[in-house]
Amino acid sequence: MEKSMIGKYEVTSIVEQAVAYAPARAFFPSMTDDMLTTCMHDLPSGQISPDGLLHMNFQGFVLRSGRYTILIDTCCGSDKDRHPVPMFDRRKTDFLTVLAAAGVQPEEVDFVMCTHLHWDHVGWNTQLVDGTWRPTFPNARYVMSKQEYEHWDQVYRSGKIDMHTLAFADSVMPVWRAKQAMLVQHDFELEKGIWIEACPGHTPGNYVVxxxxxxxxxxxxxxxxxHQAQLRFPHLSSRADDDPDLARKTRTALIEKHADTGHILLPAHFPTPSMGSIESSPNGAFSYRPSPQL
Known part of the structure; x- marks a missing residue:
């Protein structure tokens, strides 16, 4: 569990699981053997295993503003039907235990902010109670991009079955039915100092906080x-990106915006230590400096 301060705001990572997720060259289809070798040599230990697997966290973040307790992304969840990827099917995770260790009970969460609606970011939006999926955070408003919600609603209604539509059914629709969903535009400001910014490409309505x-x-x-491999080679888009070209432009713009500023990045999938800042290198690549912890 990592913890840092951004001015008056306290932010804590909630790591649901840390795994050797996928072969780097499969996850990044345009990665060459030479690029993989460079990453394995240049990146810090623990980023890529000797056999070329990407190490990734699945994590969310608790943000305490003094006024609100905010949870950003809820990872994979427990008991979810994810049969297209057996390693995540019906898996049980201790996300709520880790959340409690950070001093937060479900009823204390005021807002859940969903950066996008992929299966590994909305899983703990709901939990199974007497055979029914119910919102895990009973007093929270779930902040979702209106564009993102409408996109996945349309895909779900098309009859397509994949990890994302399964997640829409069990982790998003129950929140909507409970009238806890809050669909927002990309100029939404939760309070002064906390606002979302459209960063499309990975998904149509993807946002950062x-x-x-x-x-x-x-x-x-x-x-x-x-992954940090995308700092070494910013043009690499992943197989999970809905629009790889737009994702590349968005990613490159985000990297250039925050490089050499000291701004703290809070990534969903970087292995621990995951909080850090981007620094530019003379060769046009970028590196990552872990942030000091509380």
Whole structure:
């Protein structure tokens, strides 16, 4: 569990699981053998295993503003039908235990912010209670991009069955039915110093959450950048990106915007230590410096 301050805001990582997720060259289809070798040599230990597997966290973040307790992304969930990917099917995770260790009970969460509606970011939106999927956070409003919700609603209604439509059915629709969903445009500001910013490409309505106070700034980036390999080679888009070309442009713009500023990045999938800042290199690549912890 990592913890840092962004001005007055306290942010804590909630790691649901840490796994050797996928072969790097499969996850990044345009990655060459030479690029993989470079990443394995240049990136910090623990990023890529000797056999070329990407190490990734699945994590969300608790943001305490003093006024609100905010949870950003809820990972994979427990007991979910994810049969297209057997390693995640009906899996049980201790997300709520980790959340409790961070001092947060479900009823204390005021807002759940969903950077996008992929299966590994909305799983703990709901939990199974007496055979029914019910919102895990009973007093929270779930902040979703209106564009993102409408996109996945349309895909779901088309009859397509994949990880994302399964998640829409069990982790998003129950929130909508409970009237806890809050569909917003991309100029939404939760309070002064916390606002969302459209970063499409990975999904159509993907957003990041900006946090700023007292000259300090951070950004919860979701899946705009999946792995440090994309700092070494920013043009790499992943197989999970809905629009790889747009994702590449969005990712590159985000990297250039925050490089050499000291801004704290809060990524969904970087292995621990995951909080850090981007630094530019003379060769046009970028590196990552872990942030000091509380």
């Amino acid at each position: 900006n946090v700023s106070d007292g000259g300090s700034q951070g950004v919860v980036i979701g899946d705009v950048i999946h």
